Amino acid sequence: MPGSRPARSHLRAPVRLLCALTGLAALAVPALVHAGADASTPPASKRTAYAPNVMFPVAGGRGVDLRTSGKRPGTEIKAGCGSTVRAATAGTAVVTSSPTAGPNLVRVVTSFGRLVTWYGFMQKATVTNGQVIQAGQPIGVVGHAGIARMCSLYFAVTSNSGATTYNPTRWLNTYVGKPVPSTSLFDNNGFVLATFNTLGASHTKNSSRYATYDVRTPRQVALLARYGVDVVGLQEFQKPQRATFLSAAGSTYGIYPTSTTADPENSIIWRNSTMELVSGSTIDVPYFDGHIRKMPVVLLRHRASGREAYFINVHNPASGVGYGDETANRRKAIAVERAKVAELRSTGRAVFLTGDMNDRAPAFCPLTAGKLMLAPNSIPSMACSMPARDTGIDWVLAAGPARFTRYGYDWTPKNLRLTDHPIVWTRVHLAPNQ
Secondary structure, X not given: OOOOOOOOOOOHHHHHHHHHHHHHHHHHOOOOOOOOOOOOOOOXXXXXXXXXXXXXXXXXXXXXXXXXXXXXXXXXXXOOOOOEEEOOOOEEEEEEEEOOOEEEEEEEEOXXXXXXXXXXXXXXXXXXXXXXXXXXXXXXXXXXXXXXXXXXXXXXXXXXXXXXXXXXXXXXXXHEOOOOOOOOEOOEOOEEXXXXXXXXXXXXXXXXXXXXXXXHHHHHHHHHHHHOOOEEEEEOOOHHHHHHHHHHHOOOEEEEOOOOOOOOOOEEEEEOOOEEXXXXXXXXXXXXXXXXXXXXXXXXXEOOOOOEEEEEEEEOOOOOOOOOOOHHHHHXXXXXXXXXXXXXXXXXXXXXXXXXXXXXXXXHHHHHHHHOOEOOOOOOOOOOOOOOOOOOOEEEEEEOOEEEEEEEEEOHHHHOOOOOOOEEEEEEEXXXXX
C-alpha cells in the first residue's frame, strides 16, 4: 500500500503517462496479431483473460470492485476470505508489511521506475521476496488484515516509486484482457521468440496446395521480419531451405548448427543485432522408429541486457504418417528434453524450449510438472495446468528467470500457404539469474 495512509491521487500526470505507455505497448505487438478486448467486453471482474495479458486480481470472477473515490491511491475488492489473489501482471515480487495493509503486503514490480501493482489486506502471501511472477499466478489469499473493514483485497497501481498513482478501477477496466501497458519487464524491453515449422522442401515437390521451397522460403524470411522475431526455432528446415533462407536474409541472422554439412532440419536462428552466440551443442532425441536425431542447443547473450539464456529446439515424431504409432518414442523424446531443461536450469539461467512436439497435453504436462516450465499463456503448476486456449502441437516454453508480456498463436502462415503450421511467438524478458 503506497504510504502509511490513504493519500490523494494526482490523476492528470498519471493519465498522460498511461497514454504514453499505451502507445508504446501498441507498437510492440506485430500488426498481424489482434490482442485484447474491445469496448463490448464485460466489466473487468467478469472478463475472461489469459496470461500474459492483464488479469483481474481476484480469481474466478468472485471479486467485486468497490471502486476508488479518487481520493486515495487504491481500491478495495470485496471477496471471501481465503479467495485466491493473483498477480495482475508479470514482474518481480516484493513482500513487505505495513500497519494499514497488514503483514502480507505484496508489490509486483515490472521494471525500476515503471508499473507496479500492490496487494494488501491479505491473510497470507504465497510468494517470496524477489520471486519472478507470471501474470495470473497466485500470490496470496484474501484476508481481513490491516485497516480492512471486511474480507477484501486492497489493490493499487503506481509507478515504482509510488510518486505516480493511477485510478485502479479505471486501470482494471481499461486493461484486463489486454497486454500490460508497459514495454519493460525486469528492466529490459525483451525480445521476440518464436517456433516455426517451415514445411520441408521434400514435402512440396509435387504439391498442388503449397509452392516449392524456393518460392516459400523468401516469403518466410519476410514474415519473420514482419513479426520482429529475434530468436526462432525452425523445424523441417532442410538443406536447400537453409541455403535459400540465408541468401534472402543476408547477415541479419546467425544460425546453429553453423556447419553447412550438419543436419539443419532443426535449427535455431537469431537476429545478430539482438543476440550473440556464446556456445552451441546438440542433444540426442528419439525420432521416427526410435532413430536418434540431433537437436540444437545454444547459449545466447541478449545484447541489451547482457543476460544469457539457453535455447533448445526440437521436432518429435508424429503418428500416422507412414511410421505407425510413435507415442512411445514421443514419450522418450519428452523425457530427454525435460532432463536437458532441468540440467541447464541448474545453472541459474533461463531455458527456452521451442518445437513441433506433435502432442498437446502429453507434451505440455511432463515438461511443466513441478513448475519446471510454463508457456506464455499458462500459469506455473506443480501438476498440469493446461492453457485454456491455443493448445496446438507447436510450443514455446520457458524455465527459470524469464516471463512474457505479449503472445500470439497465429495461423497466418498457413493461410498464406507458406507452411502447414502456425507461428507461435512471444515477447519474452530475461530476469537476473536465479
